[in-house]
Amino acid sequence: MDALEAILTRRSTRKYQAVLPDNALIDQVVEAGRSAPSGGNSQTTHFILITKAEILSELAWIVQTAFANMEIREDLYASLKNSINASRRGGYVFHYNAPVLIVTANKKGYGNAMADSACALENMMIAANALDLGSCWINQLHWLDEDEAVREYLYGLGLSEDETVTGALALGYPAEGLPNRTPLPRTGNPVTRISD
Numbered sequence: 677m678d679a680l681e682a683i684l685t686r687r688s689t690r691k692y693q694a695v696l697p698d699n700a701l702i703d704q705v706v707e708a709g710r711s712a713p714s715g716g717n718s719q720t721t722h723f724i725l726i727t728k729a730e731i732l733s734e735l736a737w738i739v740q741t742a743f744a745n746m747e748i749r750e751d752l753y754a755s756l757k758n759s760i761n762a763s764r765r766g767g768y769v770f771h772y773n774a775p776v777l778i779v780t781a782n783k784k785g786y787g788n789a790m791a792d793s794a795c796a797l798e799n800m801m802i803a804a805n806a807l808d809l810g811s812c813w814i815n816q817l818h819w820l821d822e823d824e825a826v827r828e829y830l831y832g833l834g835l836s837e838d839e840t841v842t843g844a845l846a847l848g849y850p851a852e853g854l855p856n857r858t859p860l861p862r863t864g865n866p867v868t869r870i871s872d
């Protein structure tokens with residue numbers, strides 16, 4: 677698969693096999709993330725690679741607890757309200773039981789923190805697709821960046837106090853074979869052309 681095909685056929689995967697992909701494959705995905713461009717070549721995106729099942733379960737529990745205790749305000753966006761409602765019902769697993777979760781963090785107060793991490797996450801999603809792995813951007817840890825219990829737990833996994841959680845990537849073999857590569861119709865993302 678060439679680069680353009682890997683970009684155009686990438687889709688989000690939300691059901692995973694429990695089997696852990698080989699380390700060599702996971703490392704290729706992480707290296708794709710580490711190879712992303714960064715503002716001023718700062719290279720400050722921190723990748724916390726979690727493949728330990730026990731940690732992934734604990735993290736899911738901590739996230740569910742944090743959301744379940746959160747007030748649903750009118751101004752919250754729909755996906756966040758969904759996470760809160762699902763957590764209140766119980767059994768909410770924000771990372772879809774993927775066998776791999778790669779949390780991205782960056783320096784607090786660094787203006788390109790989110791932009792750099794987004795480049796890294798997109799590189800990893802494209803690499804995953806090229807390697808016949810499924811992946812999905814997972815935003816819950818970013819939303820909970822200021823939650824004390826979540827931060828405390830992430831400190832134990834290597835997050836530094838001067839870092840902000842920018843996102844995460846679920847990664848693994850799709851439950852139903854190869855990744856779903858059916859392109860979504862483009863109904864937005866307008867292009868304005870100015871030409872002769």
Ligand SMILES: Cc1cc2nc3c(=O)[nH]c(=O)nc-3n(C[C@H](O)[C@H](O)[C@H](O)COP(=O)(O)O)c2cc1C
Binds near residue numbers: 812815
């Ligand atoms: C910034 C960002 C945050 C996202 N957060 C989540 C998330 O928390 N959970 C999830 O299932 N998908 C998440 N997604 C995936 C989008 O829902 C998905 O990309 C979109 O619906 C288009 O579908 P596709 O990726 O299959 O093309 C996120 C995507 C982006 C770019």
